[in-house]
Amino acid sequence: MSILGEYMNVASVSLRVFFIVIIFHLVACSTGKIVKTYEGGDLAPEKVAVLSAGENISLISVNGQPMARYLLSSINVNYGLKPGNNKVVFQYESIWGTSKKVDGRRYSEKVTSTPKEMLINAKAGDHYTFSYINPSNVREARTMAAEFTATIFDQNNEFVVKSGEPSMQKGTVVQGPPASEEGSVTLLSSKNKSTLDALKALWGGATSDDKKGFLVWALKE
Numbered sequence: 190m191s192i193l194g195e196y197m198n199v200a201s202v203s204l205r206v207f208f209i210v211i212i213f214h215l216v217a218c219s220t221g222k223i224v225k226t227y228e229g230g231d232l233a234p235e236k237v238a239v240l241s242a243g244e245n246i247s248l249i250s251v252n253g254q255p256m257a258r259y260l261l262s263s264i265n266v267n268y269g270l271k272p273g274n275n276k277v278v279f280q281y282e283s284i285w286g287t288s289k290k291v292d293g294r295r296y297s298e299k300v301t302s303t304p305k306e307m308l309i310n311a312k313a314g315d316h317y318t319f320s321y322i323n324p325s326n327v328r329e330a331r332t333m334a335a336e337f338t339a340t341i342f343d344q345n346n347e348f349v350v351k352s353g354e355p356s357m358q359k360g361t362v363v364q365g366p367p368a369s370e371e372g373s374v375t376l377l378s379s380k381n382k383s384t385l386d387a388l389k390a391l392w393g394g395a396t397s398d399d400k401k402g403f404l405v406w407a408l409k410e
Contacts, residue, residue: 223269226251237269238311241318245283246339249304252276270311278355280304281337285327300330302337305352309341316344 223239225231242248243265248256251268252275281302286295309317321339324330341349 223267224256226254226256226268226275227271228254232269232271234269236313237271238309238313238315238317240268240270240277240309240311240341241316242266242268242279244319244321244323245281246319246321247280247282249278249280250276251278270309270317272311272313275309275311276306277309278304278306279339279352281321281334281339283324283330283334285330287327298327300327300334302334304355305337305339306355307339307341307350307352309350317341317349 223234223237247258248266248268250256251270256268281300283300285298285300287298288295311317318341319339320342321337322333324333337352339352341351343349
């Protein structure tokens with residue numbers, strides 16, 4: 190066998206190994222393995238909430254921590270959330286085959302939305318899933334992506350939260366107490382937080398413009 194032939198054989202084997210690794214990685218992601226989104230040691234499955242992102246939902250970050258991006262946007266990935274408030278940034282992604290040709294070959298079109306954000310007050314043991322309109326063709330996908338919104342439902346098909354535009358605030362969300370039995374989002378509890386503590390917490394999450402406006406108002410009072 191020539192040197193070129195040996196090189197091509199090694200390259201072919203390496204390529205096959207690469208695709209096998211990718212396939213195993215995708216299978217692991219789509220068979221229920223929980224992807225960690227929090228710092229510290231791994232928590233037991235019953236002590237985290239699970240957020241399933243499938244059907245072309247791609248998570249960008251959770252509480253400011255970047256999430257790994259996957260080659261296929263249609264696989265289902267389960268993310269483990271710590272109980273309490275979790276800021277999730279995500280976007281819609283889908284790939285469509287088109288009838289257009291370039292150099293005699295058909296090509297695909299990737300449709301993506303702008304990043305969206307939602308604050309999920311997670312409860313340990315709960316399982317959350319995304320819900321949104323599923324387009325049937327690339328034209329519908331483009332239209333939907335331009336004004337994309339998604340909602341989260343829990344394992345009992347109860348509404349949890351709807352997505353919105355990302356805030357301009359930087360940093361992570363301080364995970365607060367778990368959601369109450371009524372499912373309301375509680376950032377501060379008046380029973381164990383003083384007015385000063387509450388103001389400090391709000392100040393830390395305010396934008397520069399909000400801070401300036403507040404100072405102008407305070408000086409007038």
